[in-house]
Amino acid sequence: MYRIVKKEKMNEAVNKFVIEAPLIARKRKPGQFIILRLHEKGERIPITIADSDIEKGTITIYVQKIGKTTYEFGSFKEGDYILDVSGPLGNPTPIEKKGNIYCIAGGVGAAEIYPIAKAYKEEGNNVYVIIGARNKELVIMEKEFKSFADGVYITTDDGSYGRKGFVSDELLEHINNRKIDEVIAVGPAIMMKVISELTLKYKIPTLCSLNAIMIDGTGMCGVCRVEVDGITKYACVDGPEFDAHKVNFDLLMKRLKSYLDEERISLEQYKHMIGERR
Amino acid sequence: MAKKIRKTRVEMPKQNPKGRIKNYNEVALGFSEEKAIEEAERCIQCPDPTCIKGCPVEINIKGFIKKIQEKDYEGALSVIRITNLLPGICGRVCPQEEQCEEVCIMGKRFEPVAIGRLERFVADFEVGQGKKPEIKLQPSTGKKVAVVGSGPAGLTVASELAQKGHKVVIFEALHKPGGVLIYGIPEFRLPKKVVEQEIENLKAIGVEIRLNHVIGKILTVNELLEDFDAVFLGLGAGLPAFMKIPGENLIGIYSANEFLTRINLMKAYLFPEYDTPIKVGKKVAVIGAGNVAMDAVRSSLRLGAEEAHIIYRRSRKEMPARLEEIENAEEEGVIFDLLVNPIEYIGDENGRVKAIKLIKMELGEPDDSGRRRPVPIKGSEYLFNVDTVVVAIGQKANPLVTSTTPDLQTNKWGNIKADEYGRTSKKGVFAGGDIVTGAATVILAMGAGRKSAVAIDEYLRTGKWK
Ligand SMILES: Cc1cc2nc3c(=O)[nH]c(=O)nc-3n(C[C@H](O)[C@H](O)[C@H](O)COP(=O)(O)OP(=O)(O)OC[C@H]3O[C@@H](n4cnc5c(N)ncnc54)[C@H](O)[C@@H]3O)c2cc1C
Ligand SMILES: Cc1cc2nc3c(=O)[nH]c(=O)nc-3n(C[C@H](O)[C@H](O)[C@H](O)COP(=O)(O)OP(=O)(O)OC[C@H]3O[C@@H](n4cnc5c(N)ncnc54)[C@H](O)[C@@H]3O)c2cc1C
Ligand code: SF4
Ligand code: SF4
Ligand code: FES
Numbered sequence: 001m002y003r004i005v006k007k008e009k010m011n012e013a014v015n016k017f018v019i020e021a022p023l024i025a026r027k028r029k030p031g032q033f034i035i036l037r038l039h040e041k042g043e044r045i046p047i048t049i050a051d052s053d054i055e056k057g058t059i060t061i062y063v064q065k066i067g068k069t070t071y072e073f074g075s076f077k078e079g080d081y082i083l084d085v086s087g088p089l090g091n092p093t094p095i096e097k098k099g100n101i102y103c104i105a106g107g108v109g110a111a112e113i114y115p116i117a118k119a120y121k122e123e124g125n126n127v128y129v130i131i132g133a134r135n136k137e138l139v140i141m142e143k144e145f146k147s148f149a150d151g152v153y154i155t156t157d158d159g160s161y162g163r164k165g166f167v168s169d170e171l172l173e174h175i176n177n178r179k180i181d182e183v184i185a186v187g188p189a190i191m192m193k194v195i196s197e198l199t200l201k202y203k204i205p206t207l208c209s210l211n212a213i214m215i216d217g218t219g220m221c222g223v224c225r226v227e228v229d230g231i232t233k234y235a236c237v238d239g240p241e242f243d244a245h246k247v248n249f250d251l252l253m254k255r256l257k258s259y260l261d262e263e264r265i266s267l268e269q270y271k272h273m274i275g276e277r278r
Numbered sequence: 279m280a281k282k283i284r285k286t287r288v289e290m291p292k293q294n295p296k297g298r299i300k301n302y303n304e305v306a307l308g309f310s311e312e313k314a315i316e317e318a319e320r321c322i323q324c325p326d327p328t329c330i331k332g333c334p335v336e337i338n339i340k341g342f343i344k345k346i347q348e349k350d351y352e353g354a355l356s357v358i359r360i361t362n363l364l365p366g367i368c369g370r371v372c373p374q375e376e377q378c379e380e381v382c383i384m385g386k387r388f389e390p391v392a393i394g395r396l397e398r399f400v401a402d403f404e405v406g407q408g409k410k411p412e413i414k415l416q417p418s419t420g421k422k423v424a425v426v427g428s429g430p431a432g433l434t435v436a437s438e439l440a441q442k443g444h445k446v447v448i449f450e451a452l453h454k455p456g457g458v459l460i461y462g463i464p465e466f467r468l469p470k471k472v473v474e475q476e477i478e479n480l481k482a483i484g485v486e487i488r489l490n491h492v493i494g495k496i497l498t499v500n501e502l503l504e505d506f507d508a509v510f511l512g513l514g515a516g517l518p519a520f521m522k523i524p525g526e527n528l529i530g531i532y533s534a535n536e537f538l539t540r541i542n543l544m545k546a547y548l549f550p551e552y553d554t555p556i557k558v559g560k561k562v563a564v565i566g567a568g569n570v571a572m573d574a575v576r577s578s579l580r581l582g583a584e585e586a587h588i589i590y591r592r593s594r595k596e597m598p599a600r601l602e603e604i605e606n607a608e609e610e611g612v613i614f615d616l617l618v619n620p621i622e623y624i625g626d627e628n629g630r631v632k633a634i635k636l637i638k639m640e641l642g643e644p645d646d647s648g649r650r651r652p653v654p655i656k657g658s659e660y661l662f663n664v665d666t667v668v669v670a671i672g673q674k675a676n677p678l679v680t681s682t683t684p685d686l687q688t689n690k691w692g693n694i695k696a697d698e699y700g701r702t703s704k705k706g707v708f709a710g711g712d713i714v715t716g717a718a719t720v721i722l723a724m725g726a727g728r729k730s731a732v733a734i735d736e737y738l739r740t741g742k743w744k
Contacts, residue, residue: 023496027495041553043544083453084490086490215536221536222532222533227527237678
């Protein structure tokens with residue numbers, strides 16, 4: 001059982017949770033994730049470790065409501081317990097001094113890229129962050145990034161904040177003005193695909209963190225398989241980060257839709273149940 | 279005057295096939311007391327009982343059957359427990375027909391004594407009586423052992439060492455202990471409560487179980503050695519094998535591990551009451567013909583598939599699954615497509631599998647395994663429509679632990695190298711079960727666990743390594 005020591009609402013969709021997990025807090029490195037299960041009937045879902053506090057023995061995660069499990073998680077309160085938390089899983093991001101690094105995040109991807117951006121900065125790189133969201137309300141962690149990054153840029157789909165448009169529009173402008181040594185993209189598959197196509201054209205090394213469907217996170221089930229350079233890899237143990245230019249994003253996007261019907265049934269049933277309770 | 283001996287075995291009642299494919303309950307219902315005695319009476323108590331040599335852990339089979347004949351079931355269980363800690367499990371899933379029962383003297387002229395079924399009866403009888411096994415614990419030695427993995431190998435090591443007075447902590451990657459017994463073998467063949475009972479017994483003798491601990495990630499073997507006097511690795515063979523043919527990553531193509539884990543560990547058959555989904559559609563094809571394949575194909579029927587096929591590249595004779603399970607599958611309506619092999623999967627516009635390209639095979643010369651090697655027949659390809667495919671062609675070693683423990687030697691398949699007593703190339707580290715032998719059986723994993731426990735105990739007491 002893992003206790004939620006703090007919960008903070010970032011916006012309508014995203015909650016921040018601080019969870020007691022001392023051993024994971026001590027071991028985790030940027031780029032790694034946990035797999036959690038809320039309760040006995042719950043499914044196992046992967047969530048990136050955004051931060052940790054070794055002294056307090058806690059990890060911090062940001063969870064965006066998209067389906068049944070993440071909605072239900074949103075209803076958990078401070079003091080509640082999560083039944084299972086397994087981690088740290090996946091490989092840490094290889095952090096080296098490279099020069100000018102661009103961290104591109106879509107939506108809740110900002111939380112996922114945060115520990116990576118910070119680690120790159122601590123390694124002596126110049127770190128620039130581009131955050132994209134649908135609207136102003138959904139932009140998270142701007143303040144946190146501004147506390148250390150060399151530049152933070154926002155784009156929104158509707159233009160309610162920052163540049164109107166996509167993260168790729170913003171990035172293109174920077175490509176034209178600055179030598180970029182590496183790009184890291186974390187967010188929806190389609191966003192990572194677009195960024196990857198752009199940076200391939202300009203031959204900028206690019207990493208992306210693949211959000212494949214997962215169960216065990218140990219290489220046992222094979223549900224998280226992705227194709228990189230034509231070879232099948234397991235996102236949970238071989239990744240989650242891969243060379244974006246070699247990733248078959250179309251396959252990833254299709255596989256993410258494996259259970260669309262079931263996910264809808266599950267979410268509708270949950271919302272119905274919550275509605276009844278009120 | 280000699281009693282007349284029954285030539286055939288006493289039938290064990292089963293759920294009827296039509297009804298059972300609509301539920302997840304156990305198929306084989308077990309002997310009643312009367313039936314157990316009737317079957318036990320068939321054992322002629324041979325002066326030189328060959329059956330015992332057929333059992334990998336050499337249970338005193340003659341001895342325990344004698345106790346059943348005497349209606350002393352507790353006594354029978356004590357005899358079994360000397361060498362087998364998990365009789366309720368082995369009695370159900372052991373490949374008896376090629377072990378103890380294969381060499382039973384009765385089997386020379388008639389049907390062999392149903393040793394496995396009797397073993398199961400004795401174990402269930404005890405549970406039915408609400409009795410817990412009485413286990414004598416030796417005084418604490420102050421030594422600590424870390425057991426990684428809670429499959430039959432790890433559970434056995436833990437139990438043996440706890441009884442010898444050592445403090446044992448099991449580290450398990452998943453959120454439930456039991457290994458394949460929990461996530462792989464389905465409820466209808468091995469009820470989860472049988473496994474859970476054994477785990478309760480372990481906890482009762484002081485074994486601590488830490489779930490959600492992936493060793494190699496949260497702690498390395500070297501870190502375990504800082505806190506523990508010895509480490510046992512019972513990691514199993516948890517990596518799914520695929521054929522590496524075009525289209526294998528289409529939606530609807532599961533590894534057997536994923537398919538069975540969704541069903542058994544995550545209870546997807548109860549979706550949406552449970553949150554984990556699974557989708558089978560109308561027509562399912564399972565590639566392979568071992569126990570894992572039989573479990574997957576029979577599960578798919580219970581999930582509502584209208585047609586469930588086994589696709590196997592050799593003939594019926596070579597199928598590695600237990601005969602009993604093949605027969606159960608046939609009774610339930612599974613269709614066997616033999617001497618065919620997939621060469622490609624075809625998907626629809628959403629990336630979901632819709633057909634398999636199969637090629638017909640014929641049997642050539644015997645290969646290393648002694649089975650005749652299947653060879654493709656040129657030009658015999660054809661399309662086979664499906665909604666779901668489950669690939670059940672074998673399991674490999676998971677490298678999470680070995681890759682983070684460089685001084686632990688492995689063979690070319692990634693299995694840990696260990697001697698007969700589980701001693702690895704690294705001092706203080708032992709290994710046994712599927713991670714050493716490659717995918718094998720429950721009883722072999724248990725047997726390896728027993729032997730390792732002896733060596734670990736010796737190492738803890740004397741500090742002597744090899
Ligand atoms: C390595 C990794 C790290 C992640 N980190 C975070 C994080 O820090 N914060 C966060 O909010 N989310 C993160 N995710 C995504 C998160 O796991 C999914 O949002 C979650 O599983 C959805 O569960 P659900 O039941 O709420 O939605 P569902 O109803 O199951 O799914 C809704 C939709 O979400 C998509 N989806 C389903 N499963 C996943 C999945 N495993 N990953 C991504 N999309 C999925 C599908 O397109 C699906 O149609 C991460 C995913 C991975 C693989
Ligand atoms: C579907 C199926 C059906 C089968 N049917 C039969 C049958 O009918 N009869 C029979 O005799 N055998 C059968 N087998 C084979 C039998 O189950 C195995 O041989 C046996 O379980 C091996 O035991 P083990 O203890 O070595 O490993 P496992 O049972 O595989 O257990 C290993 C455990 O270690 C854990 N683990 C792995 N890596 C780590 C890590 N890094 N950190 C922490 N924990 C870890 C795993 O999560 C798992 O719980 C079947 C196997 C399968 C998959
Ligand atoms: S453990 Fe298996 S092989 Fe040994 S007696 Fe029991 S059923 Fe037979
Ligand atoms: S060989 Fe068969 S008949 Fe003889 S003792 Fe063993 S079980 Fe009984
Ligand atoms: S999540 Fe199961 S193998 Fe990656």
